[in-house]
Amino acid sequence: MxxxxxxxxxxxxxxxxxxxxxxxxxxxxxxxxxxxxxxxxxxxxxxxxxxxxxxxxxxxxxxxxxxxxxxxxxxxxxxxxxxxxxxxxxxxxxxxxxxxxxxxxxxxxxxxxKSEAKSKKIRDKARTMNHLIDMVTGGVCLFKVNRDMHFEALYANEACCKYFGTTKESFNERPYRIDDLIYPDDRSAAFQAIGVAMATKKPIDMELRIITHKDSYIWCKFNAGIQRYDKDNCPVFHAMFTDVSAIKRAQNEADLQREFLLKTLKNVPGPVFCTSFDDPFTLTVVSEDFTKITGYSRSEIFDKYGGDIMNFVCDDSVKTVRAAFENVPDSDTDISTSYYVNTKNGKRLLVYDRRKIIEMDDGTKSYIGMLTDRNSDEYFS
Missing domain, CATH: 3.30.450.20 (PAS domain)
Structure with a gap:
């Protein structure tokens, strides 16, 4: 190194x-x-x-x-x-x-x-630097892309060897091809990223999976760039592998929780809907009963109208709706208002829009609301 x-x-x-x-x-x-x-x-x-x-x-x-x-x-x-x-x-x-x-x-x-003293100084310095590199928690390596587009590993620190499922002793005893260690589903993207880097000289910044054992892998952040060219004019890349498996697991868990929440909200009884706090007029989730009260399907609400609730609000109610949800004080947690909407069958419907502000762990806020027909038994109950 x-x-x-x-x-x-x-x-x-x-x-x-x-x-x-x-x-x-x-x-x-x-x-x-x-x-x-x-x-x-x-x-x-x-x-x-x-x-x-x-x-x-x-x-x-x-x-x-x-x-x-x-x-x-x-x-x-x-x-x-x-x-x-x-x-x-x-x-x-x-x-x-x-x-x-x-x-x-x-x-x-x-x-x-011809300069033994200088050679010793260089070796001592190299050992010191490589020892420091071995102490880096991220995986540091050098690899060459040969003419067959194989990624020949030239150097790997201890962390990188661990990611590759080997040891420094084993790594030094036999040749390693990094492309063989990349999870099959990610190889195409990795080859494409290497090809772009070779053509443009721009660094690589991507995520991929590295096989550690036969049936297991870790997610890695892969950053790499061309360091030099060898005598065969093949590019030699310096690279950093960072284990992001824990982050990926957290993201997957969050995605599953979000998927579960979306399914729950879509099927919860009542015309329930969600919007972001910063954009209270754009729907993000609607329940089955919400589509029934408006008469519009989910594809019409989101694909045709972009989730914009103002597409359904009657013209004489637009000011009322905007006044209710613009410049909301931080102290308010519940907001409600009544306005007229045009249903798909052309009916002018007076609805009661009641929303509650919910705050996420990361500090972001959203609205969860209920749309009720003011002429229905549910409203008076």
Whole structure:
């Protein structure tokens, strides 16, 4: 995660060689920089006189061999020490490409050993930064979008590994594809968002589900943007995953409660209706009895007339209705008025509109009201 571009201002040198893993990592080909660095003439290398293992610190050979020979790992990235022509070990970054058709492995080394003190400073700084990143509760990662549109994970902090249902140790031992971890129903939207980001360079801000185990997933807020392009001109994204499962559960619960409330209000006895406090003339919910008293169906009320109750109020009652519900004092909790409405069958009906102000947990207010025919027995009772 640490960007060391400025720190590596000193000269770096690229060395390349090809080794045969089945022949004790014998170097079978190399460029001139590698030959000069290790002090072995190219003719000797062609004769198989050099093994890569002879250039490594003995204590680290087994671990390096294990990483280079790992199955299903076409690319391997690691840092190690390699011995130069003066028998000094130099710290290098290594990129290895395994040939799937044979036992050959092409290795490129970036020599940063010319400044050992600076290399140590960089490593210590990187470890410190990565430790701090691991302490971040959100999931931080880097991933590359390759030419097949696969999302290859390059780095993940501890929180991100937890979201992915793995550990840092397991993550470092095998390649991870983030697109395989995205819930199937969300993959299309994720690919589309990545495609837009690649085309426009704009950041990604979306929600998706990440599979943690076979039959379980978490909801994540997914923020990402292009950090750089690699040598293959493939974009590398930095990303943040934030677990929003608890918020989603609360939202789903609220949606279920709202759905239950709407169904209840629609079927409650009496011409019941609701409006917002800020817009008392626009209906949000009406009961079955409300449609009966006006003669209009729900689709007519909401689709045709947009829920505007003033479409049904007689012209000579408009001022009365507006006066009753505009500039309502904060101290009032119940408001009522009478006015005439035009029913669908053309009847001029005098109604009694009584509303109660209800306040939600978030401070928003709404009206819940009852519309009564003033000539009916219910009104006089």
């Amino acid at each position: 640490l960007d060391n571009t400025d720190e590596l201002a000193f000269e770096v040198e690229f060395l390349s060689c090809v080794v045969d893993k089945k022949k004790d990592f014998t170097v079978v080909d190399a460029d001139s920089h590698f030959c000069d660095f290790v002090g072995v003439h190219y003719s000797k290398i062609c004769q198989g006189k050099l093994s890569l293992l002879d250039l490594l610190i003995p204590q680290s050979r087994q671990e390096i061999v294990k990483k280079l020979c790992k199955k299903n790992s076409p690319y391997v990235y690691l840092d190690l020490y390699i011995m130069d022509n003066s028998s000094k070990y130099n710290y290098v970054h290594c990129t290895a490409r395994n040939n799937s058709e044979n036992s050959l492995c092409e290795i490129t080394f970036v020599d940063v050993g």
